[in-house]
Amino acid sequence: MMKQRTRRNAAQSRETLLAAATEEFASHGLAGARIDRIAQAAGISKPMLYTYFGDKEALFDAALTQEVMDAAQADRFDPNDLEGYAGRTYDLLVERPRLWRLLTWHHLERGQDVLMLPAGEVLLGEKLDGIAAAQAEGRIVADFTPLDVVRLVAALTQLWCMTGAARDAAEHAARRATIMRAVGRLLRV
Known part of the structure; x- marks a missing residue:
């Protein structure tokens, strides 16, 4: 006992x-x-x-690993819905400001890509495989490597977090829609 x-x-x-x-x-x-x-x-x-x-x-x-893993469990990645994934990622970063701040501190103080940390590598494998398959099937542009696709989606979602909190639900929805539209235009065939 x-x-x-x-x-x-x-x-x-x-x-x-x-x-x-x-x-x-x-x-x-x-x-x-x-x-x-x-x-x-x-x-x-x-x-x-x-x-x-x-x-x-x-x-x-x-x-950082705990926050990243918790966030990853909150949403599953689907390469056929990059726009939705980007919107949900933005929502997640807004809902979990600690995650956004930890990611920012990590980039600022270590200058490393969080995707290359052990937790990031675990999460990255299935995303890269799914993106590569979607590219081979012509659903996602092949102009970028699968890793670059992940980074582009991350950059677009994180960019809006840097601008500060949305004033209200309408502004949040507009930002989310902009992110989703941008991802679709940039990465869809």
Whole structure:
């Protein structure tokens, strides 16, 4: 019984730390985040934080990976509906500002493509295969590599997040429609 409680407490502590870290990193980035604030917000000691995650960079990676995986589970990719996927991705980024901020901090501070992280590679495989098949069947333009198609959709959805929040539902809907139209015009045969 004691071992089960210890495992549950360890898992709970790790989850609590990850939630506190996600908030801290989303607000301050990797460089600006403070381990002291994360540990205090989680109610867990700094040494325990290091036991669970090793270092600050590993904790940032865990927070980003968790947000990316949660977002990926919220919507399945369909290469036959790139426009809808782009619209849903925009909605997701608006609904989950922490994800958008973590992605932005990752690009700013590391200069790496998040798609090349382990979580991104897992998600990328099925997208690239689906896009390549749709290109071979003539449903998506073959002017771009499958990876470039993913990046173009991501860029269009993220661009609108950089402009700030929509003032109301009508503006959000207009932005979403613009993104979907742009994806269709750019990538459809």
